[in-house]
Amino acid sequence: MMEVLRRFQSFAALLGIVVLAILVSPSASDGSRIFLQAGNLTDILRQISLIGIISLAMTFVILTGGIDLSVGSILALSTTLVAMGLTRAWQSAAYGSHILWAIVAAVAACTLAGALNGVVIASLRIQPFVVTLASMIGVRGLAKWLSKNENIDIGFGHDVAARFASIFREKALVIGSYACAAAVFWVLLGRTVFGRHVRAIGDNEKAAVYAGLPIVRTRVWVYALSGLLSGFAGVLYAAENHQGNPNAGMAYELDAIAAVVIGGTRLSGGKGSISGTIVGTLIMGVLTNLLRLNNVDSNVEMMIKAVIIVLAVAVQHAGSGNS
Amino acid sequence: MANFLQAEVVSKHFGGVAALRGARFTLRPGEVHALIGENGAGKSTLAKILAGAVRPDHAAITLNDRPVTIATPLDAQRLGIGIIYQELDLFPHLTVGENMAIANLRLAEGHLVRPRRLAAFCRPYLDQVGLTCSLRQMAGSLPIGQLQLLAIARALSMDARILIMDEPTSSLSDDAVDRLFSLIRELRTRGVSTVYVSHKMDELFRICDRATVLRDGETVQTVEIATTSPAEIVRLMVGRDLQISERPEHRESGEVLLRVERLSTAKLKSVSFELRRGEVLGVAGLVGAGRSELGAALFGLDPIRGGTIHRDGRPILPRSPHQAMRHGIGLTPEDRRGEGLMMSMSVLENGTMTVLRRMQSWGFLRHVREREALASIAGRLRLNCPSVAAEVATLSGGNQQKVLLARWLLLDPEVLFLDDPTRGIDVGAKQDIYRIIDSLAAGGKGVILVSSELPELLRCSDRILVLRDGSVTAVLDGREATQEKIMAAATHSPASGDAA
Numbered sequence: 140m141m142e143v144l145r146r147f148q149s150f151a152a153l154l155g156i157v158v159l160a161i162l163v164s165p166s167a168s169d170g171s172r173i174f175l176q177a178g179n180l181t182d183i184l185r186q187i188s189l190i191g192i193i194s195l196a197m198t199f200v201i202l203t204g205g206i207d208l209s210v211g212s213i214l215a216l217s218t219t220l221v222a223m224g225l226t227r228a229w230q231s232a233a234y235g236s237h238i239l240w241a242i243v244a245a246v247a248a249c250t251l252a253g254a255l256n257g258v259v260i261a262s263l264r265i266q267p268f269v270v271t272l273a274s275m276i277g278v279r280g281l282a283k284w285l286s287k288n289e290n291i292d293i294g295f296g297h298d299v300a301a302r303f304a305s306i307f308r309e310k311a312l313v314i315g316s317y318a319c320a321a322a323v324f325w326v327l328l329g330r331t332v333f334g335r336h337v338r339a340i341g342d343n344e345k346a347a348v349y350a351g352l353p354i355v356r357t358r359v360w361v362y363a364l365s366g367l368l369s370g371f372a373g374v375l376y377a378a379e380n381h382q383g384n385p386n387a388g389m390a391y392e393l394d395a396i397a398a399v400v401i402g403g404t405r406l407s408g409g410k411g412s413i414s415g416t417i418v419g420t421l422i423m424g425v426l427t428n429l430l431r432l433n434n435v436d437s438n439v440e441m442m443i444k445a446v447i448i449v450l451a452v453a454v455q456h457a458g459s460g461n462s
Numbered sequence: 463m464a465n466f467l468q469a470e471v472v473s474k475h476f477g478g479v480a481a482l483r484g485a486r487f488t489l490r491p492g493e494v495h496a497l498i499g500e501n502g503a504g505k506s507t508l509a510k511i512l513a514g515a516v517r518p519d520h521a522a523i524t525l526n527d528r529p530v531t532i533a534t535p536l537d538a539q540r541l542g543i544g545i546i547y548q549e550l551d552l553f554p555h556l557t558v559g560e561n562m563a564i565a566n567l568r569l570a571e572g573h574l575v576r577p578r579r580l581a582a583f584c585r586p587y588l589d590q591v592g593l594t595c596s597l598r599q600m601a602g603s604l605p606i607g608q609l610q611l612l613a614i615a616r617a618l619s620m621d622a623r624i625l626i627m628d629e630p631t632s633s634l635s636d637d638a639v640d641r642l643f644s645l646i647r648e649l650r651t652r653g654v655s656t657v658y659v660s661h662k663m664d665e666l667f668r669i670c671d672r673a674t675v676l677r678d679g680e681t682v683q684t685v686e687i688a689t690t691s692p693a694e695i696v697r698l699m700v701g702r703d704l705q706i707s708e709r710p711e712h713r714e715s716g717e718v719l720l721r722v723e724r725l726s727t728a729k730l731k732s733v734s735f736e737l738r739r740g741e742v743l744g745v746a747g748l749v750g751a752g753r754s755e756l757g758a759a760l761f762g763l764d765p766i767r768g769g770t771i772h773r774d775g776r777p778i779l780p781r782s783p784h785q786a787m788r789h790g791i792g793l794t795p796e797d798r799r800g801e802g803l804m805m806s807m808s809v810l811e812n813g814t815m816t817v818l819r820r821m822q823s824w825g826f827l828r829h830v831r832e833r834e835a836l837a838s839i840a841g842r843l844r845l846n847c848p849s850v851a852a853e854v855a856t857l858s859g860g861n862q863q864k865v866l867l868a869r870w871l872l873l874d875p876e877v878l879f880l881d882d883p884t885r886g887i888d889v890g891a892k893q894d895i896y897r898i899i900d901s902l903a904a905g906g907k908g909v910i911l912v913s914s915e916l917p918e919l920l921r922c923s924d925r926i927l928v929l930r931d932g933s934v935t936a937v938l939d940g941r942e943a944t945q946e947k948i949m950a951a952a953t954h955s956p957a958s959g960d961a962a
Contacts, residue, residue, distance in 0.1 A: 330826045330827050331822070331825060331826060331827060332818045332819060332821075332822055332827060335811065335815075335818055335827065336818075338804070338807060338811075339804050339807065339811075339815060342804035342805065342806055342807055343800075343801075343803065343804045343805065345800060345801045346800075346801055346802055346803055346804055347804075348763070348783060348801075349761075349763075349783060349793065349795050349801050349802060350783070350815045350816055351782070351783040351784040351786075351816065352784075352815070353784070409804065409806050409807070410806050
């Protein structure tokens, strides 16, 4: 019952913001509301896709009672690796396999970085905040060192890198990736043993020990998945911006955490949902769009977002009646 | 003599469970007054209400005939009521001096406390309790007995005229207990009243003037210790005809399921016993005797330092609960909320936690299969919940325990270690759990039952293992054992235990 109420609440918040966006939307020359134009709506989806993808795995991390601050840096590492792979490696490979190899290598490296987070957290029992703070710094350093502090450009010509960019910046592909990832993670959380273990560990780790659950393995997987999705988001980022950028993804971890929290996932773990996180991501996306369509100053935009985050969590607290 | 503190019709519910329903309590100046009762009788809750740590649903409290409201610990401090918790509420990473000063209304708020002034303030109270340590020592580095003295000194420094002590001796050595008792007597001569919460009968008769007996959240009677006997108090505590159904007919036990020889861990000293098929082995002992640690060793939670465990004749060395489960050993922990259940997950999710692998097909969980599995034993447990999708946090203690049991009944291990499974649950649910224990034994399983309630052990066990300080002091036949024999073995050396 509470669960239904809480979910209804975040949906209601989303609905409210959408209605507000329609009402205050500026009109196009033909009198229609710009907010409702198909192009604008799909732009919103495309803009939220990267944070959306990252926040899916972040939901899992937070459900175990952890946090992953390294997602932005891992995204930067991925953009760098994929750009390097496309422009500097496998020169003799065919177009298709070259692109595939560059992506696989970048995503694999990022998954490994995430798994390393998980291994340190689970086996050395250091707080996730500290471990991922360290790797946020360290992985950023790695990305900058690999790229020698420079952006690695993916051109607009007819070479393999440009082909990659033109495919992976396609709106349908970006939004489709987000939709697929969301579906997979929704099933993973709700319908698999792994997902159940994730929530059980976050709810009560001691009880998870007494129930004989594989705590270390689950933790490592959760952070590995976070690395994997951040890495994949990095591939999309590199295509969209036509470059590998070691400074990409700054503060993405905070946006992702905000989306998860607005979606009703408890920061102490155990309670939360993928659908909530998706709604949280949409709320942030529609809000940004609403403010930008109305030419609100971007600094004011940040202040408004701050209020929305606190408000969303406060309302959930009041609704659930417990901490 | 006039009543000093008086509390009438004190009621408190936690969730749907009544901890206190209309309890009464009066305290005279300069007396040591025991609050006694079984686990779950409400004595700790009443103590915490008097100290402002728990807010009652209803209470009429008067102090020196003036009605008072004790809503917070600071209110209690203003009224001169101090509490010494069982799990001492000191700050281990602050110094002794800082612990004395923090939240102390007698030290002006908002000012920096100068070391010399702090010393001048603290020293008399530390001397009074006989604590000689430096003010700059970290509280966490003190042994437990001295920590307790520090907590008492702190309460005294807050001008406490009423000291509430919640099970103060549970982790003290014998000479520390002696020192504590002489301190309590000395405080009594100065007019400080002590409310002594305990379930240890011998301490009651050593130190207390009067005792108020609580049962099921109600005050049964207040008695003068000088004119009563331990037997009388036990009768008042237990009161109702123990609704304990007759123990089942003698069961035929089969081959040895578990053989433990000279098992030693950090807490256990050379423990040996056997558990046979179809047998319920009771484990008795005072708190801290090593009962739970025995389970921790068998279940792979505590490292084993010596000795052997044989399961079905084969040696095993469980290093994790997962390994223990693979050897067919299950355990329900004593602290069901802290170590047993995932409180914000559903009844269904908690119940199937140990058997999830069986609930999937093609890698996906089948909720239908989970429901069927739980339904198959919910009836056997008489599990009563609005829906299997309800959060376990919303259930009563008895039903929570049944959910925890369901988890293990589904896994169906050969050996099940039940650590105080009826702690704080209602009488009806207790009966249901006894029936489950009987049926497990009848089904050829081996059950190890830890309990603080002796009648329960006598009702359920075929044999009773008594522990004291990590060692086995007696193994009694279930039909010949008596509460007196068990208590003798749990509290004295084996030799004098036989004499008693």
